[in-house]
Amino acid sequence: xxxxxxxxxxxxxxxxxxxxxxxxxxxxxxxxxxxxxxxxxxxxxxxxxxxxxxxxxxxxxxxxxxxxxxxxxxxxxxxxxxxxxxxxxxxxxxxxxxxxxxxxxxxxxxxxxxxxxxxxxxxxxxxxxxxxxxxxxxxxxxxxxxxxxxxxxxxxxxxxxxxxxxxxxxxxxxxxxxxxxxxxxxxxxxxxxxxxxxxxxxxxxxxxxxxxxxxxxxxxxxxxxxxxxxxxxxxxxxxxxxxxxxxxxxxxxxxxxxxxxxxxxxxxxxxxxxxxxxxxxxxxxxxxxxxxxxxxxxxxxxxxxxxxxxxxxxxxxxxxxxxxxxxxxxxxxxxxxxxxxxxxxxxxxxxxxxxxxxxxxxxx
Amino acid sequence: xxxxxxxxxxxxxxxxxxxxxxxxxxxxxxxxxxxxxxxxxxxxxxxxxxxxxxxxxxxxxxxxxxxxxxxxxxxxxxxxxxxxxxxxxxxxxxxxxxxxxxxxxxxxxxxxxxxxxxxxxxxxxxxxxxxxxxxxxxxxxxxxxxxxxxxxxxxxxxxxxxxxxxxxxxxxxxxxxxxxxxxxxxxxxxxxxxxxxxxxxxxxxxxxxxxxxxxxxxxxxxxxxxxxxxxxxxxxxxxxxxxxxxxxxxxxxxxxxxxxxxxxxxxxxxxxxxxxxxxxxxxxxxxxxxxxxxxxxxxxxxxxxxxxxxxxxxxxxxxxx
Numbered sequence: 001x002x003x004x005x006x007x008x009x010x011x012x013x014x015x016x017x018x019x020x021x022x023x024x025x026x027x028x029x030x031x032x033x034x035x036x037x038x039x040x041x042x043x044x045x046x047x048x049x050x051x052x053x054x055x056x057x058x059x060x061x062x063x064x065x066x067x068x069x070x071x072x073x074x075x076x077x078x079x080x081x082x083x084x085x086x087x088x089x090x091x092x093x094x095x096x097x098x099x100x101x102x103x104x105x106x107x108x109x110x111x112x113x114x115x116x117x118x119x120x121x122x123x124x125x126x127x128x129x130x131x132x133x134x135x136x137x138x139x140x141x142x143x144x145x146x147x148x149x150x151x152x153x154x155x156x157x158x159x160x161x162x163x164x165x166x167x168x169x170x171x172x173x174x175x176x177x178x179x180x181x182x183x184x185x186x187x188x189x190x191x192x193x194x195x196x197x198x199x200x201x202x203x204x205x206x207x208x209x210x211x212x213x214x215x216x217x218x219x220x221x222x223x224x225x226x227x228x229x230x231x232x233x234x235x236x237x238x239x240x241x242x243x244x245x246x247x248x249x250x251x252x253x254x255x256x257x258x259x260x261x262x263x264x265x266x267x268x269x270x271x272x273x274x275x276x277x278x279x280x281x282x283x284x285x286x287x288x289x290x291x292x293x294x295x296x297x298x299x300x301x302x303x304x305x306x307x308x309x310x311x312x313x314x315x316x317x318x319x320x321x322x323x324x325x326x327x328x329x330x331x332x333x334x335x336x337x338x339x340x341x342x343x344x345x346x347x348x349x350x351x352x353x354x355x356x357x358x359x360x361x362x363x364x
Numbered sequence: 365x366x367x368x369x370x371x372x373x374x375x376x377x378x379x380x381x382x383x384x385x386x387x388x389x390x391x392x393x394x395x396x397x398x399x400x401x402x403x404x405x406x407x408x409x410x411x412x413x414x415x416x417x418x419x420x421x422x423x424x425x426x427x428x429x430x431x432x433x434x435x436x437x438x439x440x441x442x443x444x445x446x447x448x449x450x451x452x453x454x455x456x457x458x459x460x461x462x463x464x465x466x467x468x469x470x471x472x473x474x475x476x477x478x479x480x481x482x483x484x485x486x487x488x489x490x491x492x493x494x495x496x497x498x499x500x501x502x503x504x505x506x507x508x509x510x511x512x513x514x515x516x517x518x519x520x521x522x523x524x525x526x527x528x529x530x531x532x533x534x535x536x537x538x539x540x541x542x543x544x545x546x547x548x549x550x551x552x553x554x555x556x557x558x559x560x561x562x563x564x565x566x567x568x569x570x571x572x573x574x575x576x577x578x579x580x581x582x583x584x585x586x587x588x589x590x591x592x593x594x595x596x597x598x599x600x601x602x603x604x605x606x607x608x609x610x611x612x613x614x615x616x617x618x619x620x621x622x623x624x625x626x627x628x629x630x631x632x633x634x635x636x637x638x639x640x641x642x643x644x645x646x647x648x649x650x651x652x653x654x655x656x657x658x659x660x661x662x663x664x665x666x667x668x669x670x671x672x673x674x675x676x677x678x679x680x681x682x683x684x685x
Contacts, residue, residue, distance in 0.1 A: 009466030017454035020490070200450045204416055208444045209467040210436070362416045362435075 002215050010211060010219035018223065024189065029231050032181040033238050036173060039299065040243045043169040050075065051129045054092060054100040054122075056082040061108020067119075067144060068103070076136045089122075098124035099133045111148065170243040174235055175325035176298040181231045182260035183292055183318050186224035187268045191285035193220075194272025194359070207361030214356055217269060224261035232257055252328040255341055260321045263348040267317075270355040297322040317347045365428055367392055367514045367545045368413060373422030375408050382408040384569035385422070390562075393543040395536070397556035400566035401660060402668040406549040407447055409566070410518050413547065414444055427514060440468065443507030447518040447549075449500060453492035457483055457502045460491070464509040472509055481505045481535050497528025504535055515539060517548045521555060522668070533559060551668030553653050563652070567660045577652050584659060585650030590620040590628050592635060593643035601638040606630050622647065 018024055053071070057064050072079040082091055082100075092100050100122035110117035121137050123130030197203045206216065232253070239245035268285065275281040295302070295309060296318035302310050313319045324340030327333040371387040382405045390396045398406045411417040412424060415431030415438055424431060429438045451460055461474035478484045481501045486494060494502065500520060507515055517536070521529040529552075536559050539546055550556055556563045557577050564574040573580045592598070599612035602620065608631055609621040620631045628647065635642055650658075 005469070006467050009463055013452065013455055013459060013463045016459070017452050020454040201446055201448065202450055202452075205444075205446055205449070205451075207416065207435075208414065208439050208442075208446075209464060210440060210469070211467045 002212065002218065003210075006211050007215050007219045007222070010216060011222055014219060015223055015226075018227075027188075028181070028185040028227050029234060032177050032231055033234050035177055035180070036170075036235055036238050037242065039173050039177075040170045040239065040245075043173075050078045051099060051132055052097065053077045053079055053133055054082050054088075054095065054097055055079050056084060056086065056088045056091075056100070056102045058084050058105040059103050059107035060105075061111075063108040063111045063144075064103045067107075067140065070143065071101075071137065071140050074136055074140065077133055092122060098122065098127060099130055101133075101137060111144070114148065168243070168245070170239055170245045171247070171330055172301055172326065173299070174239040174245050174247060175329050176300070176322055178228075178232050178235055178257075178325055179260070179296065179318055179322035180293060180298040181235070182228050182257070182321060183264050183289065183296075183298075185227060185231075186220075186261050186265040187289050188285060189224075190220060190265050190268025191271045191281050192268075192278075194269050195275060195278040195281035196272075198272070199278055203361050213359055213361055217266070217352075217356060217359070220269070221262045221265045224265050225258055228257050228261045246330065248329050248332060250328060252334065252337055253325070256321055256324050256328070256344070259341075259344050259348050263317060263321075263344065263351055266348070266352040266355040269359060270351060273355065273359045292316045292318040295319075297326070301326075317344070320344050320347075365392070366390070366425075367427055368396075368547065369423075369425045370413070371423050373409070373412060373424060374420045375405075375412060375417065376420055381569045383412065383419070386566075386569070386571055387422075388564060388571065388574060390545060390547060392545055393540075394562065395540050395546040395548065395560045397560035397563045398547070398549040398566055399551065399553065399556040399563050399656070400549075401551055404566040404660075405569040406566055407518055410516055410547065410549055414442065414516050415439065440510060441513050443510065443512035443515040445500070445503040445507050445517050445520055447522070449503030451491045451499070451502065451506075453490065455491055456488045457491070457494070457498075457505060458487040460502060461505060461509060464506050468510040470510060477505045477508055480508065480538065482531055495528070497524050497531060500524060500528070500532060501535065504532070513545065515544055515546045517546060519549055519551070519668075521550070521552065529555070553656055557652050565656060565659055572659045573655070581650055581652060581655055584655045586621070586654075588622045588647055588649050590622055590631055590645070590647050592618045592620070592631075592645050594618050594635070595640065598635065598638055598640045598642060601640065602631060602634045605634045605637065616643075 018028075055068055055071075057068060068079055068081070071077060077099075082088060088100065088102055092098065102120045102122075104117065104119070107117055107119070119137065119141070121134045123133055197206075207213075236245075236247050236249070240247060267288070271285050271288065272281045275284055291312075292298075295305070295313050296316045297313065298318070302313045302319070305313070320340045320343045324337050324344065327336040327340065366389050368388075368390040370389070373383055373386045374381065375383040384405070386405075386409060388396075398409065400406050408417060412419045413426050413431060415426075415435030418432050426438060427441055431438050455463070457478060458474045461472065461477055465472045465474070475484065475487065478487050481504045483498060483501045483505060486498050489498075491499065491502070504517075504520070507517075520536070521532050524532065533555070536546065536548070540559075548556075548560060562574065562576055563580060564571045565580070566572070573584055575583065593616050595616065596612045599610050599618045602608065602618070603610040608627055610631075611619045613619050620627070622628055632645075
């Protein structure tokens with residue numbers, strides 16, 4: 001019979017030891033917050049985010065100047081004029097730039113005369129910014145074409161946003177990094193201690209006390225649930241205060257914050273149990289953890305990844321936790337959250353039972 | 365009740381017979397030592413008794429229970445220090461005792477137990493900062509939390525300096541005075557001799573001798589002998605001029621077996637008659653050490669590894685006797 005008193009006794013001893021270990025504390029609590037600060041700063045502040053386009057205007061006329069002004073005023077690109085004395089291709093390569101445009105010398109006169117005339121857009125097909133540049137230039141050119149024929153705008157565009165909320169990168173980063181910390185801290189810690197205690201025979205010693213292995217595992221799971229909750233509050237506070245992140249706090253978060261640490265504590269335990277040496281355990285732990293750390297939607301949404309990697313992400317348990325956290329914290333999509341919860345619950349039960357069954361205090 | 369009673373216990377790891385048909389019983393209040401070199405099977409045997417390992421065959425009753433089947437019940441009644449005792453690095457002895465007390469559901473005064481094992485000065489030092497001797501004392505302290513009827517101490521002083529060893533011995537003597545039954549494994553002969561009521565010498569999974577130190581020496585020792593410091597020439601002279609069994613043991617030492625006390629006078633008369641130089645003279649009996657060397661066919665180094673007869677003439681002679 002499991003005893004709450006023994007679980008609490010073990011939890012107290014383990015927790016106190018954990019808090020005394022500065023390295024563990026750093027990686028468990030502080031490191032994810034630092035990641036939020038770093039990634040949040042990289043992607044959400046400072047730079048205008050517009051694309052720099054180098055323009056060489058070989059035409060002295062009014063139309064070409066006005067063309068450049070309109071292009072600059074779109075807000076999408078920032079025009080930097082290049083003197084006509086420069087070799088334009090060479091200039092781009094010297095400035096490590098790929099986006100540029102040249103306007104030919106006879107641009108204004110041809111435009112006035114109604115003769116076809118081309119501007120040349122330079123770009124790198126593999127770069128997404130080049131597509132933006134050519135799209136923008138095409139748009140500006142269309143405006144000029146219409147104007148020339150005194151055409152009035154027949155098809156206009158009214159902009160509206162799909163959702164009341166415009167999501168920033170940091171909004172996705174917070175659920176992602178909560179998932180990251182739910183994964184990393186319990187997983188690495190349990191892989192390490194379960195193989196280490198086996199090696200130093202600490203498990204054997206514990207088996208000589210009334211503490212059962214289920215009670216031991218339960219106390220570890222409880223500890224990492226507490227730690228994840230604390231880590232969650234810290235990350236949300238930093239995200240909201242430092243970057244004005246958009247976060248919904250709801251009771252729906254609780255099952256994810258409970259099941260996640262339970263899943264990865266048990267998985268770490270399982271790895272430490274089935275491997276023979278601490279070295280193998282740590283290697284296997286890393287092989288399992290690293291793909292999840294980066295590919296489960298932690299640092300960026302998986303929709304940015306190629307299709308085959310997206311399919312791969314679906315076999316990673318952390319994916320369902322991060323997807324669920326996104327559904328709950330950002331989109332308010334509770335249907336999705338229920339599906340993710342079912343998947344996570346199933347995986348957690350399987351892993352927990354396997355860990356508890358295979359984990360042995362004593363040897364035959 | 366007889367605390368420990370085992371018969372014909374065996375345990376093999378593949379082809380290696382770690383325990384090969386061992387039988388003995390330990391009575392209440394007794395300190396029983398399993399003495400033997402590394403690899404003799406001591407730890408395997410003691411772990412079978414503790415319920416940490418499953419035996420292949422044989423009967424085992426510890427406090428009337430089968431340790432493998434009833435380990436959970438048994439563990440509440442025994443105290444154990446495993447070999448190379450270790451604990452959580454970031455816990456102090458005081459916290460460890462409190463932890464064990466909570467696990468066993470008993471209320472103890474940690475300070476009292478720490479005093480009993482002479483560790484009261486380090487109650488709040490983290491385990492990782494304790495010396496090996498202090499760690500071992502903490503192990504002893506933990507094994508006492510549940511007021512066990514029976515204690516298993518697996519090599520409690522291995523790797524400790526002489527002072528730390530003596531401190532542990534004092535603690536174990538204190539347990540004996542409280543009428544605790546103790547089973548102890550060791551590869552230190554002096555430890556077995558100093559602490560235990562009875563010794564079982566184990567080698568290659570078998571018990572090769574068992575009894576009190578005196579009984580073992582009586583049964584396997586070679587009786588009293590006269591030892592004289594002198595040359596090989598003197599040894600030959602005495603051998604030629606008496607009926608006595610004379611051995612030159614090398615390094616200027618002559619051994620003469622004494623079947624009767626009077627043989628000593630015969631030997632000394634011959635020595636005087638020879639006119640040769642002789643030095644120190646005394647009689648001695650085999651120690652447990654001598655018997656051990658004879659029984660396990662080698663001597664042990666401080667780590668408990670057997671050094672097979674490489675001591676020159678000395679041990680070769682001992683073996684021939």
